Amino acid sequence: xxxxxxxxxxxxxxxxxxxxxxxxxxxxxxxxxxxxxxxxxxxxxxxxxxxxxxxxxxxxxxxxxxxxxxxxxxxxxxxxxxxxxxxxxxxxxxxxxxxxxxxxxxxxxxxxxxxxxxxxxxxxxxxxxxxxxxxxxxxxxxxxxxxxxxxxxxxxxxxxxxxxxxxxxxxxxxxxxxxxxxxxxxxxxxxxxxxxxxxxxxxxxxxxxxxxxxxxxxxxxxxxxxxxxxxxxxxxxxxxxxxxxxxxxxxxxxxxxxxxxxxxxxxxxxxxxxxxxxxxxxxxxxxxxxxxxxxxxxxxxx
Numbered sequence: 001x002x003x004x005x006x007x008x009x010x011x012x013x014x015x016x017x018x019x020x021x022x023x024x025x026x027x028x029x030x031x032x033x034x035x036x037x038x039x040x041x042x043x044x045x046x047x048x049x050x051x052x053x054x055x056x057x058x059x060x061x062x063x064x065x066x067x068x069x070x071x072x073x074x075x076x077x078x079x080x081x082x083x084x085x086x087x088x089x090x091x092x093x094x095x096x097x098x099x100x101x102x103x104x105x106x107x108x109x110x111x112x113x114x115x116x117x118x119x120x121x122x123x124x125x126x127x128x129x130x131x132x133x134x135x136x137x138x139x140x141x142x143x144x145x146x147x148x149x150x151x152x153x154x155x156x157x158x159x160x161x162x163x164x165x166x167x168x169x170x171x172x173x174x175x176x177x178x179x180x181x182x183x184x185x186x187x188x189x190x191x192x193x194x195x196x197x198x199x200x201x202x203x204x205x206x207x208x209x210x211x212x213x214x215x216x217x218x219x220x221x222x223x224x225x226x227x228x229x230x231x232x233x234x235x236x237x238x239x240x241x242x243x244x245x246x247x248x249x250x251x252x253x254x255x256x257x258x259x260x261x262x263x264x265x266x267x268x269x270x271x272x273x274x275x276x277x278x279x280x281x282x283x284x285x286x287x288x289x290x291x292x293x294x295x296x297x298x299x300x301x302x
Contacts, residue, residue, distance in 0.1 A: 002299045003113045003120045006106070007130045007167040008193065014298075015134070015171055022138050022287070022294035029064065029290075036066030037297050041097040043067060045123070048074040048103040053261065054123045054131065057288040058100050058296075065293060070096065074103075089116035098300055119299035126160060126224075127187075131295060132260050133164040135287040137172055140216055142287075143256055143280060148173035153214035153251070155179050155207050155241050156268055157234075158186035161220045161260055166194050166201065175200035179210035181237045207241055214251040218258045219243050219268045235267070243269045256280050 007015070025035060043062045047055065055071070062069040077088070085108050092099060093116040101109055102123035113120040122130055141147050152169045154162050158180050166186065169176040176194070178186070185191065185203060194201030204210040211217060222238040223231045248255055257269070257277035265271040274281065 001117075001119050002302045004130055004295055004299060005109050005113055005120060005122050006128045007133060007164050007171065010130075010171075012171045012173075015137070015168065018134060018291070018294045018298055019138050019141060019172075021297060022134070022290045023142075025293050025297075026287070026290035034066075035064065035293075038062065038300055039066035041065075041067040041300060042070055042095075043296070044070050044072050044092055044096040044099045046072045046074065046077065046099060046101040046103070047123075048101075049124065051102055051123070053285055053288045054100075054102050057292045058123065061289050061293040061296060065296060067097075067296075085111045086115035088112070089114075093117040098296075121295060121299055124160065128164045128167075129160040129260070130164050130168075131292055132161065132288065133168040134295065135284060135291040136165065136218065136258055136260070137168050138287045138291050139258065139280065139284040140256065142283065144215065150174050150215040151213055151252075152176045152216045152218060153179070153211045155210065155217065155219045155243055155247070156238065157220065157222060157224070158184050158190075159220065159224050161218075162186050163190045165218060166190055170194065170197045170200060177202045177204055177210035177212075177214070179204045179207040179241060181205070181241065184237065207247055208250050211247050211251050214255055216256045216258060217243050217247065217251060220260055221262070221264050222268055238268070241268065243273055245270070245273060248273065258284050261285055 045058055059069040089112045098119040099112060100121040100123045104126050106125045106127035109122045109125055144150060152174050154165050162178055163186050166176055222234045243257060259269060259281050263269055263274055265274055
């Protein structure tokens, strides 16, 4: 049994092995080879945040692997009415074979793992988004042929995406520069993690400084779910923190552009850059399915 609570918990070797499996499952599925690896297994999917890609990729992925995905809205569970998460963990562990949860607090994910006896997969918290970043890494390697030695640049908030991208990039041999306004840095533990890799990590205030010689540019919305009331404040703070044509000019030739979606064209990315890199962005979205399938196999079988 294995958990995916945050990428920091997985070694470089575990991440690369998961990407290798994701590639294998993607290729074979597209060539008509079925994988009923999780036949008879049930995945409970708890959603306290809305979802498109996470829900569909896990639901379809679990089905393709021969298992049964069970959608569990927090509105329908007792956890949504105040039942302690440790009680939910112990009850569900007696009914199902694994849990994927998309929620706010990282502590809730950690508590499920502590008190449950089945694999727990983090589908997103305010702290991190490991499943998305595995798909991002798979996409980069697919287009670039490697990860080692490439430079990633993230433009935007020190949010769950930035946190997991820093860990994922550095753990797979990439360097990463991030650009965010003062007051929107990633948490101190992520900064310390980045600093442990020396000059492979830097925080910049100017997007052009971070994007210099980048092989991959990544961004996310300025206001994540739960921050909608901050939209006007954040729009002012993040003015200029945008992937646009001028930013691509300082990046390396052939630089990729990725976005975890949904995208707000005209804010964190211009419409023309988005459309020019739509093949990469929507391959990234598709790879949520293949990366999630690899995570499911790893967590259920190891």
